[in-house]
Amino acid sequence: MTQQSKATDPRLALGLLLAVYSFNFIDRTVISILQEPIKADLGLSDTRLGLISGTAFALFYSVLGVPVARIAEWVDRPRIIAVALASWSAMTMLCGVATNFFQLFLFRVGVGIGEAGGTPPAHALIADLFPTERRATAISIYSLGVPLGILFGAVAGGALGEALGWRAALMLMGAPGLLLALLVLIVIRDPRSAAQAAAADRAAVPPLRAVLTHLLARRAFIHLTIGITAASTAGYGILAFTAPFFMRQFDMGLASAGYTTGLIWGVAAGVGTLLGGLLVDRAMRRDRRFGAWIPAAGLALAAPLSIAAYLQNMREAVIALLLVSGTAQFLYLGPTYALVQTLARPAMRATASALVLLVVNLIGLGVGPPLTGWLSDYFAATSGTGSADASAAGLRTALIGTATLFLWSAVHYGIAARHLPGDLHRSE
Numbered sequence: 030m031t032q033q034s035k036a037t038d039p040r041l042a043l044g045l046l047l048a049v050y051s052f053n054f055i056d057r058t059v060i061s062i063l064q065e066p067i068k069a070d071l072g073l074s075d076t077r078l079g080l081i082s083g084t085a086f087a088l089f090y091s092v093l094g095v096p097v098a099r100i101a102e103w104v105d106r107p108r109i110i111a112v113a114l115a116s117w118s119a120m121t122m123l124c125g126v127a128t129n130f131f132q133l134f135l136f137r138v139g140v141g142i143g144e145a146g147g148t149p150p151a152h153a154l155i156a157d158l159f160p161t162e163r164r165a166t167a168i169s170i171y172s173l174g175v176p177l178g179i180l181f182g183a184v185a186g187g188a189l190g191e192a193l194g195w196r197a198a199l200m201l202m203g204a205p206g207l208l209l210a211l212l213v214l215i216v217i218r219d220p221r222s223a224a225q226a227a228a229a230d231r232a233a234v235p236p237l238r239a240v241l242t243h244l245l246a247r248r249a250f251i252h253l254t255i256g257i258t259a260a261s262t263a264g265y266g267i268l269a270f271t272a273p274f275f276m277r278q279f280d281m282g283l284a285s286a287g288y289t290t291g292l293i294w295g296v297a298a299g300v301g302t303l304l305g306g307l308l309v310d311r312a313m314r315r316d317r318r319f320g321a322w323i324p325a326a327g328l329a330l331a332a333p334l335s336i337a338a339y340l341q342n343m344r345e346a347v348i349a350l351l352l353v354s355g356t357a358q359f360l361y362l363g364p365t366y367a368l369v370q371t372l373a374r375p376a377m378r379a380t381a382s383a384l385v386l387l388v389v390n391l392i393g394l395g396v397g398p399p400l401t402g403w404l405s406d407y408f409a410a411t412s413g414t415g416s417a418d419a420s421a422a423g424l425r426t427a428l429i430g431t432a433t434l435f436l437w438s439a440v441h442y443g444i445a446a447r448h449l450p451g452d453l454h455r456s457e
Contacts (some may be wrong), residue, residue: 037218039158043167045213047153047174049114052206053147054178056140059202061269061398062287063195063211065276070195075270077130077407078400082269083387085134087343087395090141091387098149098383102234104377107217108152111210115192117143118206125199139427148386153379156370157220165320169306175301176359178297180295183272187287204214230446241375244384247452250372251390252445254385257365257436260328261393264358266401266431267335268294269353270424276383277421279344293348297355299364300398301327303336305360306367317453319444320368327360329437331411335432339425361442368449372456401431 058242060067064078073081101109120139132156151171159167189198235243244250259372271293272286281289305323336355368381371383384443409423 031060036239037216037220043155043170045209045217046110046154046179047171048176048209049147049213050171051177051181052114052118052174052209053144054175055186055202056117056144056206058176058179058268058291059084059121059199060124060137062183062186062272062290063190063198064106064269064273065283065286066190066195068325071128071130071133071165073130075273075405077402077406078401079266079269079399081130081133081137083398084146084395085137085394086141087390088141089138089213090145091391091395092387092391093142093145093384094149094390095380097146098153098379099100099237101146101150101153101379105219106281106379107213107219109146109150110217111133111214113143114206114213115143115210117147117171118203118210119143121203121206122200124203125196127399149317149379149383152366152370152382154217154220157375161371162314163363164365165313166308168367168370169302171307172302172363173361174300176295176298176302179298180291183291183295183368184288184289187272187284187291191282200454214423216407222429230299235374235389237378237380239282240373240380240384242376243456246375246383247372247456248371249321250451252441252448253365254388256321256324256438257385258389259391259434259441260358260361261389262397262429263438264397265394266397268426269398270374270401270405270428273342274339274421274424274428275347276297277424278347280343287340289348293351294347295420297352301359302362305397306363307310308360309364309367311322312427317450320364321442321446321449324361324364325439325446328442329439330354331358332432332435332439335435336417336429339428339432361438368453371453374456383395397431404430443449 051206061082064082067073068078097109117140120136120143123139124133124136127136151360152168155167155171156164170367186198189201224412242273272290273282275286275289280442305327309320312323316426333349334357338350341350369381369385370378405424408426409419410421
């Protein structure tokens, strides 16, 4: 009997992969929500907070994603995902025992190493489970793990942090991932047949150089990668400091700031991500350039709306504007990764996803939070006001500066649209 004959129902597999991706972002988000008590307890600057929430995670997450994806081209992909989930969940729990900056940094590196094995195999699995005309919607549903993880990580992390302290919050937030890893291992079956899995070896998988040659020959891929990287740099920088912004600007408590952050990015990213996939799948039936036009329009709208949000002095106005800008911003997420899977050939899909994630996370996650934190420290030091007011004013200015990157991203999506029809035709 082949593995294909007893393969998991695609909808069940997608649901479990969505849960895994949600835990991916729960573990990323909770550290950002808990930044203020961590800062006070360990005596950290905003720059160091940015290094912990961004660079420590992104460095190994980005680099190790490619070799893990290469292995996933010929090894059982659900098994890789399950091991990765168990690893990053355990490391999240260990973050709760850190007593100084360097220990916390190293444990966050461990989280990044674990999460390197999550998304590339999942993208390849979904691409095999769903046909091209449904792929943007399927990957958008998977990408709902971003808003769901942000929502749960922010709300639960803030509540647990305020009630039990940041250490207990990290331990409790990491533990459920161990159980989910076991469920993935038991339930999900790779859609590749047993014969294919047995026959697959390194010779059957295109060498990395061939994958790079194939992808870099498509200008749409290049500009999509630049566009998603710029958008992610802004997005990760803003996400990392949303809760601290509300706490400093409006004197909100940790639980309240966590709830507000989760509400904004959970709802906005959820609506934007799902809407982006649905719109692109429908619009590309008429003109394939809509695959990049729709993300470009959303990002171009997100920049001025985000800037306007941080200029407001009323909390309700900030929340309303960020909800709208966040929805527009996240139109890019599902369609971009779906297009990458379609531009790549089947035997190189996990690698193609990992290569994009390498750039997105090394620059976007690795640079976005520490850059925003450094800008916050810089503007606070030069504001000439009292320490509390300076900290709030510096962070406000830093977030405005970070939001301008959405415009740069929109330009590259616009350029990608010009090349998309021809590049997709050649790849298919």
